[in-house]
Each structure stands twice: as C-alpha cells, then as structure tokens.
Amino acid sequence: MRHIVRALRLVTVVLWFAVLLMPATVALSLWQIFEARNNVALEKPNFSMSNGNFSISVPFFINNTGFYDISELFAKIHMYDKNEKIAEFTTEPLNIPAGRMVESSLNVSGNLADMISKDSELLTNSKNLDIGVALHFQVAYILAFNIARNFTYNWGAPFSNLTVDYKPINTTHISFLISFYNNASFPLSGPLKVELFNLQNVSIGPVAQMAQTLDVAPNECYQCSFTFEAAETGIIRLFFADILIIERRWGLHERS
Amino acid sequence: MSEVEAEAKRNRRKLVNKTVKAAVVTAIYGVIWFIIWLLLPSFLEPIFKQFPALFQRFSTLYWVLAYVSLFFTFATRISEGTIYKYILIIIRSFFIIVYTICSTNFGIFTINFEGFAFTVEFIPLLAIMVAINLLSIAGGLIQAIEFAAQTPED
Numbered sequence: 001m002r003h004i005v006r007a008l009r010l011v012t013v014v015l016w017f018a019v020l021l022m023p024a025t026v027a028l029s030l031w032q033i034f035e036a037r038n039n040v041a042l043e044k045p046n047f048s049m050s051n052g053n054f055s056i057s058v059p060f061f062i063n064n065t066g067f068y069d070i071s072e073l074f075a076k077i078h079m080y081d082k083n084e085k086i087a088e089f090t091t092e093p094l095n096i097p098a099g100r101m102v103e104s105s106l107n108v109s110g111n112l113a114d115m116i117s118k119d120s121e122l123l124t125n126s127k128n129l130d131i132g133v134a135l136h137f138q139v140a141y142i143l144a145f146n147i148a149r150n151f152t153y154n155w156g157a158p159f160s161n162l163t164v165d166y167k168p169i170n171t172t173h174i175s176f177l178i179s180f181y182n183n184a185s186f187p188l189s190g191p192l193k194v195e196l197f198n199l200q201n202v203s204i205g206p207v208a209q210m211a212q213t214l215d216v217a218p219n220e221c222y223q224c225s226f227t228f229e230a231a232e233t234g235i236i237r238l239f240f241a242d243i244l245i246i247e248r249r250w251g252l253h254e255r256s
Numbered sequence: 257m258s259e260v261e262a263e264a265k266r267n268r269r270k271l272v273n274k275t276v277k278a279a280v281v282t283a284i285y286g287v288i289w290f291i292i293w294l295l296l297p298s299f300l301e302p303i304f305k306q307f308p309a310l311f312q313r314f315s316t317l318y319w320v321l322a323y324v325s326l327f328f329t330f331a332t333r334i335s336e337g338t339i340y341k342y343i344l345i346i347i348r349s350f351f352i353i354v355y356t357i358c359s360t361n362f363g364i365f366t367i368n369f370e371g372f373a374f375t376v377e378f379i380p381l382l383a384i385m386v387a388i389n390l391l392s393i394a395g396g397l398i399q400a401i402e403f404a405a406q407t408p409e410d
Contacts, residue, residue: 001398001401001402002402004398005395005398005399005402008391008392008394008395008398009395011391012388012391012392012395015384015387015388015391016388019381019384019385019388022381023378023381142378142380142381143376143377143378143381144376144377144378145374145375145376145377146373146374146375146376146377147372147373147374147375148372148373148375149371149372149373150371151371
C-alpha cells in the first residue's frame with residue numbers, strides 16, 4: 001500500500017509539473033515565432049468570380065521556429081446582414097510542423113446563388129455587411145488559439161445601378177438597353193441571359209432568349225443592347241449564371 | 257489527581273501542541289502565498305496594465321485558492337493521526353477539481369483587446385488536471401483504507 005501511495009504521489013507531482021510547464025513552453029514557442037517579424041507574412045487577398053462561383057485567396061507564409069507543431073490552422077468567415085447570416089466559409093485546415101517554413105494560402109470559395117438566396121439585394125444594392133473573421137490554430141495538439149474580429153465591409157453590388165430600358169423598334173421588334181456598374185471588388189465573369197415571357201408568364205420561345213458572356217472588371221460600366229422579335233408587352237428576366245437578377249414588365253402599363 | 261484527569265491533561269497538551277504546530281506551518285505557508293502575491297505583479301504587470309479587469313479576476317481567484325489552501329493545510333495538520341486527515345485530502349482534491357474547472361471557465365479563456373477577441377482553449381490540459389486530482393483522491397482513499405486497517409499496535 002505504502003509503495004502504491006508513494007508511486008501515486010510521484011506520478012501526481014510529475015504530471016502537475018508537466019501540466020504547468022506546458023503553457024509556459026507553448027507561450028515561449030509562440031514568442032519565438034512572432035518575435036521575428038519576418039516569420040509570418042500575409043499578402044494581399046485575391047478575389048475572383050467565374051460562372052456564379054467566387055473565391056477569395058489570401059497567400060501567406062509562416063516559418064515555424066517554435067518547438068511545437070502548429071496544427072488545424074484555418075480561418076472562418078461569417079457574413080451577416082442586419083444580424084441575419086448570409087454566408088459562412090471555412091478554409092481547409094493546415095499543419096505546420098516545427099522547424100518548417102510553409103508557403104500556402106487560405107482559400108474560401110462559395111456559390112453566389114447560395115448567398116443570393118439568403119439576400120437577394122446583394123446583386124443590385126451596395127450595402128454594409130457585418131463580417132466576422134476568426135483565425136484558429138492549435139499548438140502542440142493540446143492548446144487551441146482563436147483570434148476573432150468583427151468589422152463592417154462595404155459590399156459593392158456587382159450589378160449596381162442596373163437599368164433595363166425598353167425601346168420599340170417597329171411593330172414586330174423591340175430592343176432593350178441593359179446597363180450596370182460593377183461596384184464589386186472582383187471582376188464579374190459568366191453568362192448573362194436575357195429571356196422574354198408573355199403576360200401569362202410563358203416563355204415566348206427560343207427567339208426570345210439571348211445570352212452573352214460577361215467580363216466586367218471592378219468599377220467598370222457595362223452596356224449592351226438586345227433586340228428581339230416580340231409583342232408590345234411582356235416580362236423580361238435577366239439571369240446571371242442562372243441566378244435571377246431582375247424581372248421587369250415592358251410595354252403598356254410598364255411596372256417593375 | 258486521578259489517572260483520567262492526567263490523561264485528559266496530556267490530551268489537551270497534545271492538542272495545544274498540534275494546534276500551535278499547525279498554526280505555525282499555516283503561517284509559513286501564508287507568508288509564502290503572500291510573497292508570491294508580491295512577486296507576481298512584477299512578472300505579470302504588462303498583462304495587467306493592458307487588462308485591468310483581468311487583474312481583478314486573477315486577484316479574487318488567487319486569494320480564494322490561497323485561503324482554501326491555508327485552511328486545508330491547517331485542518332490536515334491538526335487532524336494528523338486521524339482518519340479525518342485523509343478525508344480532508346480527498347475533499348481538497350475535489351475542491352481543486354471544481355476550482356480549476358470554474359476558474360478556467362471549463363478550459364476556455366477569452367479576452368477582448370482592441371476589437372480582437374483572443375480565445376485560448378485548453379480542455380485537454382484541464383482534463384489532465386482533473387485526472388491528476390482524481391489520482392490524488394485515489395491516493396487519499398488508499399491512505400484512508402490503510403489507516404483504518406491499522407491496529408493500535410501498528
């Protein structure tokens with residue numbers, strides 16, 4: 001019995017020592033990494049958009065000069081509009097072994113249609129969005145750190161100031177002048193489809209459909225005219241990568 | 257003077273001796289706790305300057321631990337040679353389990369600084385701390401059993 005008690009006491013002391021030493025060595029390890037300013041660097045984020053899918057990439061490099069591995073390094077981004085969650089993105093977790101230098105990037109990608117389904121105004125209205133960014137990582141697989149910050153992001157609508165001007169050419173042909181300003185921080189590329197419907201909401205047919213591939217740089221205007229063989233009244237719908245952007249009625253008693 | 261009175265007098269003297277010894281040991285521990293308290297700010301001053309609220313919380317937690325620790329030091333010393341000593345050791349380990357869980361907010365610690373929220377999660381470490389105290393409880397139980405099994409001759 002006495003030996004068991006003595007062994008237990010020894011194990012307890014050793015474990016307490018290890019447990020109390022652990023946070024101190026982790027702090028020292030992190031200090032070694034962040035002490036030298038050139039051990040961690042974040043580069044300018046890149047935004048891109050194609051066929052209704054967007055991606056943000058933040059290249060970075062980290063030189064793990066500490067004693068412990070850094071694991072589960074990932075970023076989480078939440079987007080809110082008036083306390084309503086629009087989107088949530090998480091980057092792939094990365095591992096940075098001790099003594100290694102890693103050059104990589106934190107990538108998030110999403111589908112514009114998913115975001116638009118939560119807030120349909122995002123395509124046409126610029127607004128302030130609440131963004132929550134959190135960086136998470138584990139040191140020595142035992143201590144996890146999370147650094148979070150909330151800020152306001154001025155979302156620029158990719159189809160800002162969107163106008164659809166109807167102009168009858170003759171009794172059988174009509175023309176629409178579509179214009180907008182890409183107020184977003186990313187280039188807009190993907191198919192823009194214009195489709196006409198009659199007042200009974202039935203597609204007028206293949207002659208009433210036109211598509212064009214967009215490639216509009218940030219802070220650039222787009223303007224294009226579409227001519228159709230159609231009646232004097234009806235409904236026009238604009239789609240970008242199969243996402244409905246706008247629906248307007250044209251002709252007599254025009255109404256948005 | 258009867259033998260019973262003499263025995264009672266001896267017991268009283270033993271108790272006074274024990275109490276004095278326990279008080280002296282507790283006082284020494286108290287001085288150590290106080291010296292640590294005086295030394296700590298010099299190490300942690302930069303942190304406390306940034307987070308005055310953290311200092312308040314730390315101060316409360318430190319003195320709760322110090323007072324309870326001193327109480328158990330005194331109580332275990334005074335109950336030396338009785339089974340209560342082991343019961344007190346077990347209670348102390350239980351207290352440390354509850355204290356570590358509550359003081360560390362279940363292993364998640366958050367501070368806000370200049371718009372950033374820094375969170376440290378040390379749940380695995382907390383689990384190890386709890387396990388260590390469970391080992392202490394086991395040790396206390398074994399000692400209590402051993403003590404109860406002893407005959408007066410032992």
